[in-house]
Amino acid sequence: MNADLLKQHLKREGATLVGIGDISEALSSEIMHLNRGIAIAVNRNLNRGTVEILSRLQGLAVAWLSVRGFRNLSIPPDSDRQKDKLITKLYKLFCHKTAATCSGLGWVGKNGLVINREYGSKLSWATVLTNAPLLPDRPIRESECGDCDLCVRHCPSGAVTGHHWSVREHGKKLVAYEKCAALKNVRQSIEGKPNCGFCVTVCPYSRNGKKKAANS
Ligand code: SF4
Ligand code: SF4
Structure with a gap:
C-alpha cells in the first residue's frame, strides 16, 4: 500500500x-x-x-x-x-x-x-x-557517525562512551545518562533524557546538515 x-x-x-x-x-x-x-x-x-x-x-x-x-x-x-x-x-x-x-x-x-x-x-x-500494510522505506541499520568523535570529546560529564550504534548490537550503552543527570544547570530535555545541549550543538549534522558535515 x-x-x-x-x-x-x-x-x-x-x-x-x-x-x-x-x-x-x-x-x-x-x-x-x-x-x-x-x-x-x-x-x-x-x-x-x-x-x-x-x-x-x-x-x-x-x-x-x-x-x-x-x-x-x-x-x-x-x-x-x-x-x-x-x-x-x-x-x-x-x-x-x-x-x-x-x-x-x-x-x-x-x-x-x-x-x-x-x-x-x-x-x-x-x-x-x-497494521496498515504501508510500503516501508529503506531502513538505516548502522551508525553513519564514522570517525567523528566531537560529542565524545566535548561532553562535559564524560557520559558519551564513543560506541557505534548498529541494529545488531542495539544493547550497547552509548551514553551514561546518570552522568548527564548529575551535571548542574541541566536545562533542556531531549527525548525525555536530561540534556545540557552540548552533544546536540557540537554535532556537525545538527549545525550544518549533510553537506557541511562531510567537510567538517
Ligand atoms: S547532554 Fe551534556 S552531559 Fe549529557 S551526553 Fe550530552 S553533552 Fe554529555
Ligand atoms: S557529534 Fe554527531 S556525528 Fe559526531 S559522533 Fe557525535 S553524534 Fe555522531
Whole structure:
C-alpha cells in the first residue's frame, strides 16, 4: 500500500519528515500486530510548541488510518511523557528511535539521539503504529557517525562512551545518562533524557546538515 498520500498530507500540515518503517523485529508481544511505524518529525528550530504540533499530526494520521479501517496506536512525543497518566504505560512498549531508524530517517548517533542527515538531532519525534500494510522505506541499520568523535570529546560529564550504534548490537550503552543527570544547570530535555545541549550543538549534522558535515 503506497504511503505517499499520507506522507504528503502530514507534510502539508506541518511535519518536517515522515517515514514508514517495518518494525516487525522490534515489537513486543502486546503490539505484534501493529508492524508498521509511522515516524513523524518536526524541526524544533522552526517550531514552537512541537509537542502540540506532533500531537495534532498524530491525530491526523490516526484519522487517515481509521477511515480506511486500520488499527493504530499513537506513541506520544518523549517530552510529553507525563507521569501518572494511563497512557504512560505505552511508552515502554515502543521507542521513537526504532521507527526513525527503521524508516530510514536517521541513525542513533554516539550522542544517543536520532541523527538525521539534514537536520541532525534537532528534530522532535512521535510515532503512530498501525497494521496498515504501508510500503516501508529503506531502513538505516548502522551508525553513519564514522570517525567523528566531537560529542565524545566535548561532553562535559564524560557520559558519551564513543560506541557505534548498529541494529545488531542495539544493547550497547552509548551514553551514561546518570552522568548527564548529575551535571548542574541541566536545562533542556531531549527525548525525555536530561540534556545540557552540548552533544546536540557540537554535532556537525545538527549545525550544518549533510553537506557541511562531510567537510567538517
Ligand atoms: S547532554 Fe551534556 S552531559 Fe549529557 S551526553 Fe550530552 S553533552 Fe554529555
Ligand atoms: S557529534 Fe559526531 S559522533 Fe557525535 S553524534 Fe554527531 S556525528 Fe555522531
